[in-house]
Amino acid sequence: MKKTKIVATIGPATESEEMLTKMLKAGMNVMRLNFSHGDFAEHQNRVNNLRSAMKKTGMSAAILQDLSGPKIRLGDFYQERVELKSGDKIIITTEKVVGDEKKVSINYKEFPKEVKPGDKVMVDDGKKQFEVLSIKGNEVTCKIIVGGNTKGRRGVNLPDTDISMSCLTEKDLKDVEFGIKNKVDFIALSFVRKPSDIVELREILKKKKCNAGIIAKIETPQAVKNIDEIISLVDGLMIARGDLAIEVPYQKVPSYQKMMIQKCNDAGKPVITATQMMESMIKSPVATRAEVSDVANAILDGTDAVMLSEETTLGEFPINAVTVMATVAAEIEANYPEREIVRVGVNGDTKLSDSITSSVVKTAHDVGAKVIVALTDSGFTARMVSRHKPQATVLALTSHESTSNKLSLSFGCKAVTVPRYDSIQDVIKMVRAYCLKEKLVKKGDKVVVTGGVPFNTKGLSTNMLMVEVI
Structure with missing residues (x-):
């Protein structure tokens, strides 16, 4: 069984109950909308079909709602395409005008106030590049550095500009209401730049009594700069390499990926590596060697999850894409089964839990335990074990279905919703029955159990470690 989790984006190619059933069986752990x-x-149809597929198969998956976020775009041109020549000047204005080779509008009203001479303006996923020369009123004069044939309404990225616009648009707020109503497990916030972006969404969810986890999508240089504070506030991270590679020099993306994965591992927060992981499989039944290596190296970096986008929304081989990803993950995990525990940093606020959970993983290795049982209300104990990437399966027992679903994103975690337990004897009885039934162990095998005692005490640190023979 693979331990790396697979996030699959669901679209027309995969939205039926039949296809979602196949996706679950192939290895999908999280459905991204x-x-x-x-x-x-x-989206409602997709949610309903997944829940029906889960009920019929007895398999589980989390639902991740990915908000579109603010999109800065150029306006329309006088014809479908215009030729923008490198070296020419072009004026970008906040006035509504019909664009041509000399002047075009932009939908961001604060654009002239926030850019400065020398700032880069990236258009159409960075395929066209301008440089700001001067600002006068609501007009910004730019030099076309990289031109070409251009359509209207192309997206704009401003990597050098500290943008003031909120991460949450009016559309996003309506979409969040949908997510709350449908009890999604995670909400991914696009174009995060600063910690206050997270706080804004958290306050909205708090008022609605919604406990969905917040995933920060890292795709701006400002987010990279504020990464430590952002990680402290969120429930997980998505390394959105597509937009990030437009906003920062593309050669920096691999280093940023490794850095962010390490920081999430240190914090015990799940991290998703995303974008173009199996892109050739949109049209091909097999992955390229480079794609296989990309997935493998993300897993070796310590990622909790890898993500599929167009491969599973519109691709011709969505089941293949999940299967290939799962196969690569299982192979890497089998050949590199142990991670260096000392790689994980120790946070002073959770030093006891850090110490116990690292000891749990070492003990499981030393005694040859195939399962680590994490007793958890919030999922914290299971995540603290998971971050060490143990060879043993992390069996998380929780009385909260929402916690069980969220652990679908954490490496190696198999979460089960159980009745509340009052004694260690109750726990051992449940563990024996479940592990034997699911063939996770056989009689005589050892399991390591960890959690906080006394049971059912809110806010208690992880403080228990025991070894049990099945």
């Missing part, structure tokens, strides 16, 4: 596309009716 991309709210940049589709309407409420389409």
Whole structure:
């Protein structure tokens, strides 16, 4: 069984109950709904079909709602395409004008106030590049550094500019209401730049009594700069390498990926590595060697999850894409089964839990335990064990279904919702029955149990370690 989790984006190619059943069986752990596309009716159908597939198969998966976030775009041109020549000047204005080779509008009203001479303006996923020369009123004069044939309404990235616009648009707020109503497990916030972006969404969820986890999508240089504070506030991270490679020099992305994965491992927060992981499989039944290596190296870096986008929304071989990813993950995990525990940093606020959970992983290795049982209310204990990437399966027992679902994103975690337990005898009885039934162990095998005692005490640190023979 693979331990790395697979996030699959669901679209027209995979939204039926039949296809979602196949996706679950192939290895999908999290269904991603991309709210940049589709309407409420389409997404509702996908939620309903997944839950029906889970009920029929007895398998579980989390639902991740990915908000579209703010999109800065150029306006329309006088014809479908215009030729922008490198070296020419072009004026970008906040006035609504019909664009041409000399002047075009932009939908961000604060643009002239926030850019400065020398700032880069990246258009159409960075395929076209301008440089700000001067600002006068609501007009910004730019030099075309990289031109070419250009359509209207192309996206704009401003990597050098400290943008003031909120991460949450009016559309996002309506989409969040949908997510709350449908009890999604995670909400991914796009174009995060600063800690206050997270606080804004957290306050909205708190008022609605919604405990969905917040995933920060890291795709701006400002987010990279504020990464420590952002990680402290969120429930997980998505390394959105596509937009990030437009906003920062592309050669920096691999180093940033490794850095962010390490920081998430240190903090015990799940991290998703995303974008173009198996892109050739949109049209091909097999992955390229480079794609296989990309997935493998993300796993070796310590990622909790790898993600599929167009491969599973519109691709011709969505089941293949999940299967290939799962196969690569299982192979890497088998050949590199142990991670260096000392790589994980110690946070002073959770020093006791850090110490116990690292000892749990070492003990499991030393005694040859195949299962580590993490007793958890919030999922914290299971995540603190998971971050060490143990060879043993992390069996998380919780009385909260929402906690069980969220652990679908954490490496090596198999979460089970159980009745509340009052004694260690109750726990051992449940563990024996479940592990034997699911063939996780056989009689005579050892399991390591960890959690906080006394049981059912809110806010208690992880303080227990015991070894049990099945």
